[in-house]
Amino acid sequence: MFFASDNWAGAHPAINERLLKESTRFAAAYGTSELDLAIEQRFNEIFEREVSVFFVATGTAANSLALASLAKPGGVTFAHSEAHVIEDECGAPDFFSGMRMSPVDGPHGKMDPRHLVSRIARYPQDAVHHGRATAVTMTQATETGTIYTLDEIEEIARISHEHGLPLHMDGARFANALVNLGATPAEMTWKRGVDVLSFGGTKNGCWCAEAIVFFDPAMAKELPFIRKRSAQLFSKSRFIAAQFEAYLQDDLWLDLARHANAMADRLRAGLNGSNTARLAWETRSNEVFAVLPKATAKAAGEKGAKFYDWLEPKDMAEPVSEQDVLIRLVTSFATTPDDVDAFLRLVAAG
Numbered sequence: 357m358f359f360a361s362d363n364w365a366g367a368h369p370a371i372n373e374r375l376l377k378e379s380t381r382f383a384a385a386y387g388t389s390e391l392d393l394a395i396e397q398r399f400n401e402i403f404e405r406e407v408s409v410f411f412v413a414t415g416t417a418a419n420s421l422a423l424a425s426l427a428k429p430g431g432v433t434f435a436h437s438e439a440h441v442i443e444d445e446c447g448a449p450d451f452f453s454g455m456r457m458s459p460v461d462g463p464h465g466k467m468d469p470r471h472l473v474s475r476i477a478r479y480p481q482d483a484v485h486h487g488r489a490t491a492v493t494m495t496q497a498t499e500t501g502t503i504y505t506l507d508e509i510e511e512i513a514r515i516s517h518e519h520g521l522p523l524h525m526d527g528a529r530f531a532n533a534l535v536n537l538g539a540t541p542a543e544m545t546w547k548r549g550v551d552v553l554s555f556g557g558t559k560n561g562c563w564c565a566e567a568i569v570f571f572d573p574a575m576a577k578e579l580p581f582i583r584k585r586s587a588q589l590f591s592k593s594r595f596i597a598a599q600f601e602a603y604l605q606d607d608l609w610l611d612l613a614r615h616a617n618a619m620a621d622r623l624r625a626g627l628n629g630s631n632t633a634r635l636a637w638e639t640r641s642n643e644v645f646a647v648l649p650k651a652t653a654k655a656a657g658e659k660g661a662k663f664y665d666w667l668e669p670k671d672m673a674e675p676v677s678e679q680d681v682l683i684r685l686v687t688s689f690a691t692t693p694d695d696v697d698a699f700l701r702l703v704a705a706g
């Protein structure tokens with residue numbers, strides 16, 4: 357019953373097998389091997405255009421270096437107030453980009469376009485004292501388990517571009533959002549105005565595989581130097597490429613995300629029908645937020661269920677009472693229906 361996070365799961369057997377196979381070969385280092393180049397080509401196919409791809413180790417590195425590539429002195433980056441880049445990366449995006457974050461409110465973990473416009477207006481391009489608006493970053497799927505629709509992505513992109521700001525997408529859970537929308541990777545990104553993407557593999561079955569994807573290779577000019585100077589250029593980069601090869605083969609990545617989302621649907625359905633717990637808000641990806649009595653949560657934890665208590669967001673329709681607790685449950689490619697049912701039985705037992 358591991359619902360703490362999708363990165364608590366191991367790696368999918370197909371990824372492990374591919375890594376094992378790679379481990380017996382010699383190949384050129386620092387991203388120049390045939391395998392590295394072939395996977396870069398694979399990204400072109402997946403995104404239906406020529407893209408520039410850079411492998412890094414963590415989602416935090418992908419976000420930080422992507423934003424560093426968009427940086428200007430005195431720059432300000434706009435992100436949802438509960439975004440991972442603001443709340444959970446220890447200031448790494450600010451550190452690597454030299455810019456600072458400006459929080460944008462909005463319900464359900466999504467930036468409200470009107471708030472984005474008013475936030476941007478605070479930082480005109482000639483505002484030496486305040487700093488200048490420089491980039492926008494959005495998370496898909498969001499940190500609260502919701503998903504921007506394609507039209508919502510386009511609206512955020514329109515506002516960003518109207519102000520001359522490039523749009524970055526944190527896609528740590530890109531695949532979970534993609535299969536939920538039934539969109540293609542191109543439709544969920546550049547066709548709707550996304551300029552740079554952090555493409556996550558680690559949470560969806562890889563061991564350690566993240567990529568920064570630029571939809572306009574001209575924007576990627578500085579990234580080789582930014583990545584090296586940030587100590588993120590792997591000499592054995594081909595082991596990240598190998599993971600991506602298995603991940604992207606025969607739509608494995610989409611199947612794994614569909615499974616994780618289906619396990620979350622099973623949790624949602626069970627919690628919806630529960631007398632002891634309730635869904636905190638509607639989610640659509642592989643994250644579920646529930647309110648349950650503190651005693652029930654404690655008992656479930658003692659019986660081996662792993663999950664995190666969560667801070668109540670500003671916009672929660674029905675606040676959490678003194679006796680209750682808000683928890684986050686995350687499913688993954690490795691979650692089984694039995695895990696979900698066992699957890700639901702613990703909740704029902706009260």
Ligand SMILES: Cc1ncc(COP(=O)(O)O)c(C=O)c1O
Binds near residue numbers: 414
């Ligand atoms: C939305 C989001 N972005 C980025 C990350 C960062 O990933 P990492 O922990 O690999 O740095 C996470 C990890 O939890 C995440 O949830």
